[in-house]
Amino acid sequence: MxxxxxxxxxxxxxxxxxxxxxxxxxxxxxxxxxxNPRIIAGTLPVRDGKVLLCRRAIEPRLGYWTLPAGFMENAETTSDAAARETREEAGAEVKLQGLYTLIDLPHINQVYMLFRAELISDYSAGVESLEVALFAEEEVPWQSLAFPTMEVTLRRYFEDRRHGEGDEHFPLHLEQIDLETREHFFNTTFLPAS
Amino acid sequence: MxxxxxxxxxxxxxxxxxxxxxxxxxxxxxxxxxxNPRIIAGTLPVRDGKVLLCRRAIEPRLGYWTLPAGFMENAETTSDAAARETREEAGAEVKLQGLYTLIDLPHINQVYMLFRAELISDYSAGVESLEVALFAEEEVPWQSLAFPTMEVTLRRYFEDRRHGEGDEHFPLHLEQIDLETREHFFNTTFLPAS
Ligand SMILES: [Zn+2]
Ligand SMILES: [Zn+2]
Structure with a gap:
């Protein structure tokens, strides 16, 4: 400024x-x-146990995979923003199932809010996506995820799901990613155990 | 602009x-x-079943009662912001117990995030407060609350508590207050049933 x-x-x-x-x-x-910090709202769309990911057509992280999410706009609610971003990036309609991860990124003044969601339509790549596809857990491109926020959310989801499918198994996770933990993501800590 | x-x-x-x-x-x-919308972070501090409220020394709503809360700043996390505002407005230290209400106010481009918290220190009015005090449910100044967000949060809290004191009885509440519902707050709908 x-x-x-x-x-x-x-x-x-x-x-x-x-x-x-x-x-x-x-x-x-x-x-x-x-x-002030900005909110990035998005969803974790699921159908038949598979999660919907978008491959980014824009920078940053062009070519990498992400859950549909983007900056919340004035005059909308967090859930409206999450559904809108899903529509824009993944061409998909969802039924929101509750806030799932709330992730603070104080080093870049962002707060992510990602909602679990049921995918209730077809899907197709929006202008900001190269492709959109459903992935079972073992198919997720862990090495090619765009952002640590998405990796945290996906890992939490598959962990929680091992304990059951009911809503009570998917509590809100408050997470923090800062410069230091971010390094871990893009090195070894959060790579798949395999 | x-x-x-x-x-x-x-x-x-x-x-x-x-x-x-x-x-x-x-x-x-x-x-x-x-x-983009701005985040207002704060707490619902509780000790011995009483809630801590601050009477505002500044506009808007000077003289009315509120939970401690304020605009989240760059370079901090939502929980840091909630604890900082509690320190500044109520002179109090708290132990955060989880996000309790997430309230969208699309007509004024705000998102409230209020955390349940255990009051673990003394308290005293900060420069933005005229006084700070603990209130049992029947003592809460319902007619003199500063904001609908605070009334929703307090009403949810006392409702939830009737079902038990464990954390599982205080799920995250996603709320929306817009121009229309706001009218209700300042008229009849949300006044105490007495
Ligand atoms: Zn210019
Ligand atoms: Zn000027």
Missing amino acids: NYCSHCGETVRLAVPQGDDRLRYLCDSCGTIHYQ | NYCSHCGETVRLAVPQGDDRLRYLCDSCGTIHYQ
Whole structure:
């Protein structure tokens, strides 16, 4: 941020009086420009025990596989956002079954909210996807997942499912991925045990 | 938003190519300025069956009672944000016990995340609070609550607690409050049955 979006004058980075964080301040019009984390909403669509993944047609992580998810927009709810992203990226309609993973990524100011969902339609690649496909657990392309958030969510899901199929076996998982744990994902820790 | 925060030129509101929503666009530098919902994180602190409420020293809703909560900041996690707001507004330390209400407010682009918490310290009014106090269910100032989000959370809590005290009796509640339901809160629907 270089300029005040309200008046167009130059902003400076300083701690406002009574605050304890650096903010972009406009001395001209007095506006304090707060910046806050963004929500990424998506789903874990399942049919006949298989999970629906999308291969990304856009950067970052072009060519890698992800659950359908994207930035929540103003004027929508988290569940609307999750269903919309599933429609846009996977051409699929889902029936949401509850929030499943809530993942904090403080190093990039993001919060993921991924809902378990029942796939209730056909599917097809949207403009942001190269292809969309259903995978059984042993078919998941673990080495080619786009984001740690997706790996965590998929691993939790298959772990939980070993204990049963009822909703009570899929509690909300609060997770945190930071710079350090992120390294693990893209190295060894979270690779399949096989 | 009137000016581009990147280059300082005037922005205009239009739907970018390949998009389906109005965005602030800068024709000078090409930046698309996305705007997204903000997260408000807080807690429902409990000790000896009583809940901790703060009377607001600031607008909006100055003088009304609220659970401690506030805007999540960049570089923190949702649970860190909830604990920080509790410290700032209620001078209290808490032990978080799980996410309890997740409330969408699409008409004001907010998502509330309130955690159940055990109050584990003394408490005192922070600069944004006039006073802080513990309330048994029958003492809660239902007519003087600051926000519908807080009323929903408190009502859910006392309802759930009638079924037992274990964590399994306090599932995550996904709620939505919009302009229409908001009216109900400040009129009759959610007033105590007495
Ligand atoms: Zn300004
Ligand atoms: Zn610009």
